[in-house]
Amino acid sequence: DTIYPSNEAQEFSRGSSVVIPVVEPVLRKGRKNLIYYLEIYNTNQLRSKAPMKMNVSIIDASGRKLSGYEKTMQRKRSTTIPLYGGFDISALVPGKYALVVESPDVVLKNTSIPQQKIFYIVEALRSQAQENAIYLRFVDTMKISSIRSFLKYIFVQKNTDEVDMVDRIRLATDSGLVRNTFYQFWQDRNPLHPETAFKEYLELIQYVQASFKSQLLDGYKSDRGRTVLKYFRKPDFVSPYYDEPNAYPYEIWQYYSIPGQGSVKFIFYNPTGIENDLILLHSTANAELKNVGWKNMLYKRSATRKGDNVGDDAEKRFGE
Numbered sequence: 001d002t003i004y005p006s007n008e009a010q011e012f013s014r015g016s017s018v019v020i021p022v023v024e025p026v027l028r029k030g031r032k033n034l035i036y037y038l039e040i041y042n043t044n045q046l047r048s049k050a051p052m053k054m055n056v057s058i059i060d061a062s063g064r065k066l067s068g069y070e071k072t073m074q075r076k077r078s079t080t081i082p083l084y085g086g087f088d089i090s091a092l093v094p095g096k097y098a099l100v101v102e103s104p105d106v107v108l109k110n111t112s113i114p115q116q117k118i119f120y121i122v123e124a125l126r127s128q129a130q131e132n133a134i135y136l137r138f139v140d141t142m143k144i145s146s147i148r149s150f151l152k153y154i155f156v157q158k159n160t161d162e163v164d165m166v167d168r169i170r171l172a173t174d175s176g177l178v179r180n181t182f183y184q185f186w187q188d189r190n191p192l193h194p195e196t197a198f199k200e201y202l203e204l205i206q207y208v209q210a211s212f213k214s215q216l217l218d219g220y221k222s223d224r225g226r227t228v229l230k231y232f233r234k235p236d237f238v239s240p241y242y243d244e245p246n247a248y249p250y251e252i253w254q255y256y257s258i259p260g261q262g263s264v265k266f267i268f269y270n271p272t273g274i275e276n277d278l279i280l281l282h283s284t285a286n287a288e289l290k291n292v293g294w295k296n297m298l299y300k301r302s303a304t305r306k307g308d309n310v311g312d313d314a315e316k317r318f319g320e
Contacts, residue, residue, distance in 0.1 A: 026120045026191045029094055034058075034119070035086040036099055043077040052077050054103050058087060059116075061096040094121045120191050138195040139183045144175045147182045150198075153205050153220055153229065154185055204228055214277040223280040224251075224268055231255060235266075244313060247299050251278060252318055261286055267318055269298055282318075 027034070036056065043052050051074040058069035069089075075081045083101070098116040139147075151170040169181045186194035186201075208225035209218060219225040228234055235253040242249040250269040258264050264285035268278040282294035291297070298314055 026122055026187065027089070029092070029121050030090055031121075032088060032090050033086050034089045034099070035084070036101075036117075037082070037084040038101065040075075040081040040083060042079060043075075043081060044079055046077065049077060051075060052081070052103060054083060054101065056083075056085065057100050057102075058089070058092075059098050059100055065100075066092075066097075089121070092121050096120055122192075138198070139179050142179075144178060147178055150202075150205075151178070151182055153201075201229070201232065204232070204234075207234070212276065212278075215274055216272075216277055222278070224253075224278055227253070227266060227280070231258060239317060241314070241317070247314065249278070250281070250298060250314065252314075255285075258285060264288075265318060267294065267298075267314070271297075271300070 040052075040054075053072065053074050056071045056073075057065050059065050069087050071085060071087075073083075073085075075083070096118065097120070098118045100116050102115065148170050152167075169177055172178055183194065186198045190197035205220060208220050208222070208228050212219035212222040212225040214222065220229060233255075236256045237254040239252040240249075241247070241251070244250075248269045248271050250267060253266040253268070255264050264283065266283045266285065266288070267281045269281045270278045280289050281297060282291040283289055295315055
């Protein structure tokens, strides 16, 4: 949102500047500037020592680069490269856009560089007072203690670095920062109806807390609860097998369609004997546990079942 020089250490200090982020990715039509800031790390460890070329652009919903919204710059390779600048977006019409950062010199997908940041331009259909009233009903009327509590439930949506950041924010003394972080998460999920996204997720939290709580873990921390919250919905099909001879109690879950993956399956089992304590054993979903020995682990309680037929029943049911 804003970058200005300052030698005073503040919460959003970056080097000799203060970088104030945009809390909401929804911007009113006619907004003058879109300012960006990012840091690129460890480029001095790459093989090439030549200056690094970076391209920053804005694309529309179809992925087309917009004429007049492209910048190319070169930076000396270093441990940390700050990259900042801006575009005049006052002429952009309402719609979905993305700020794109790319480099012909390196592959970005395995670095900390965000390749895209989506934002929306919308018509100012309501007065500022009306928009503030809507904002107040959702966030500012909530108790700060409740927001801090709800923030811990979104950890399963984040990677390790983001979890650390959200945890620090959750415990911050600045209540405005806590509220804004909470609000931004739901607006990223549903830019036009963030409160609806929050209420739908709240129903899932209540479901996993009631369904998957054990003596060891709250429901949202369990593997089944984490799965429901991560994919924002209950599985389409659940097959429980609690009494199969020679096998630990287990469940097979299936989601018929996960964006970018199609149909995926999970198998959870209970090797501890503690009531309702099922843990993830294997999954076909991307970025989930892949356990090539899952059948032997499932039937490990059997001292008599040996050979190639170990796990045949579960294997047929699971489809592997």
